[in-house]
Amino acid sequence: MKGKLILYTLVAAIGGLLYGFDTAVINGALPFFKSFFQLSDVMTGWAVSSALLGCIIGAIGIGKPGDIYGRREMLKLSALLFLVSAIGTGLAPEINSFILFRFIGGLAVGAASVLSPIYISEIAPATHRGRLIITFQLALVVGILVAFFVDYILIDTGKNNWRYMFISEAIPALAFLLLLLKVRKSPRWLMQIGDQKAAKATIVEVNPEANIQSIINEIETSIKLEQEGKQEKLFKKPNLKFTLIGICIGLFSQFTGVAIVFYYATDIFRAAGFSTDSAIGQTVILGATNLIFTILAMTLIDKVGRKKLLYVGTIGMSISLGVFSWAFYTGNTEGWLLLGILICYVAFFASSMGAVVFVLLAEIFPNNIRSRGMALGSFSNWIINGSITFMFPIVVGAFSEGKGIGYSFAFFSIMTLLGFFFFKTFLFETTNKTLEEIEFENK
Template identity: 60%
Template sequence: MPKNLFLYTIVAALGGFLFGFDTAVINGALPFFRDHFELDKVMEGWAMSSAIFGCIIGAIGVGRLGDKYGRRAMLKITALLFLISALGTGLAGNISFFIIFRIIGGLAVGGASVLSPMYISEVAPPKYRGRFTILFQLSLVIGILVAFATDLALINSGINNWRWMFISEAAPATLFFVLLFFVGRSPRWLVKKGLNEEAQLVIDQTNAGNNNVHLLEEIQNSIDNEVVEHIKYLFKKPFLRLVIIGVLIGMFNQFTGIAVVMIYSSDIFRAAGFGTESAILQTVIVGFTNLGFTILAMAFIDKIGRKIMLLLGSVGMTIFLGIFSYIFLFNVGGFMPLVFMIAFVACFAFSQGAVVWVLFAEMFPNNIRSRGVSIGSFSHWVFYAILLFLFPVIQKSFNDNRGIGYVFAFFAVFTFISFFFFKKYIVETKGKTLEELERDTLKQ
């Protein structure tokens, strides 16, 4: 396996690490900056959720820029935005500046969610593309765990502990920016720009085998500059169908309830009767489950394929979400909430958690990939924001735990529906070049 392939994919995956770190580090810092700025509930909510608006804007806006300036160039901009956000939030003198820099961090997260998996898919050979693209998700999960560990390590560092928590992100952001100067540009983007010799060089650096010249020819034959340059083709046949599927994948991904579980797990466990310390410990267990099954998914994705993993995960998640709903609707006590939440997260991490970002990066043809991935990621973030806003509202509308039960019943129903959606509309992408996939998906 070419050594440059490891370098290029690991560097790009750092975007996922910063994605996870940036979204998670605020959790440990919250009690301290809340007291420092003397925030009421409204401003606390805005401080916590403001980054999501940046994510939405970053996701939908970076696709066109990625086509114009290149994936690597925009990843460098993303790295700088992470750095600016880390320093800005850590040094903010008032809540207004704090929120501005959190939104800037959200722009970076939204951009990374599009660019990093797309870049990896465009440099990796078909045989290894699935597991290398999953590095983005694995790095994201590791970033979350490192953020939690950083918060814990800095919690007793003094009155400015929350500032150091945010500033700590500057180190990996700087590393990400520097390392991007040592990786090649995406060969698919280079062909779009007519830089075929450089594209051939990158293909030779990242693909072992004797068919590299043929691969370059396939890429050249797949490019239509008229389609690349004009957004109107996204909404015409044969591309509109893929765009709609991408939006629905983003919706179904969030309607599993994974965002609610990851953000509100401590509150959910407390509602089930556990103490605060026990609830936090169980949240950490959930996080390690997510990491472990993401690693397991890496071992299987290029063997059994994306579609099978999605179908298996949909069945498992439907069952465990249904049981989890029953537990809260009928006040089943003990450790059952932890058991079935772990089972749900394991199914998610092995299926949609690992596969969705790979699918986004693979399913769109070369001519619209950047904008297609951007729309899929945009859908992901929009539904993420909606669910995080609605969950506490629904929960508080009931005097007992039935609100949580109804929410997870809703997730179980939509996850069940997703099985049939994936079965009918998802094309298996295992072991095929992006150009072969393009012919398969456009035939449907």
């Protein structure tokens, strides 16, 4: 792979790093800004989930601007929104402005979650596309770990420590914005607007040994299929099957409760009796586990297969969630038991659902409805993410002695087990098959 190809991929992947950082940094900051603003359970849920509302709008709304103005230009806008959100949240004088800037950050996350993988896929040669796209997921996991680590090292910086946690995101956001000035526009978008000369120049730069005219012809065919797909209905045969599976993949990926673990782990550990410093320190361990097992999944996904990873992962997560629920329900939360259970849970999630879901959403849909199908699957993912994130502190506050946490994780355990049966019954294997083979075999 050429240097410019790697550079452009890494720059685009910073969108994933900021995605992970923005959604996870609130974990360690939560106890401090919750106390500063004197938040109720409902307002705590809204303060956290307001960013996820922005994610939904950003992910759904960025498609058309991305087509009109280009992936690179809209990634610049996303970087600017990350920067504004980081500074605005950190300096917010009251809760309403805090929520507004969290929402702006959510818009940036939603846009980056769509545009960064698309940009990478459109500059990458076919032989390297899979590995290059996965850099986005890897960057996302790194962003989560970095956010947890930053939270931990800023704990003892005084009463404004939570402000510094949020403002720290401005550093990678500014770097993202400046580095985007160095990358080219994607060749596929250039072809969409009819600038074949510029498209060829970009392809030569990132893949000089390729058959340029062959790639141009493939892009033209792909654009034609996409235009034809706009006439097809997602909820009518033969597309209905793929649409429902895509929606359910998005739903079950969030019914595992992963959002609760990464947004509220600090509060969960504090509810179990740990100090705030210790609780935030333990989230760093969870972030490191997430990174290690994501890398493991990257080495296994094309060898073991998507379905087998999901089978092992959903069973392992369901058991871990069930034991975690039992621990809180019975009050058996002393020592390092909870941390051990959550380490097992995160390991099972990262090595299965975390790595597989977005790969599946990119594979299971027929070519002519792929972009709309992916958007719908992602939309269902964000909807459940936002809903359970808002409801969790309310449910916890409605019960005493940690039983609300126990009931919540029992629900996640049951839903994850249902996910196992869904994948076993309805999901088809996509490993080592071309996109055309997947479509032909399952229609």
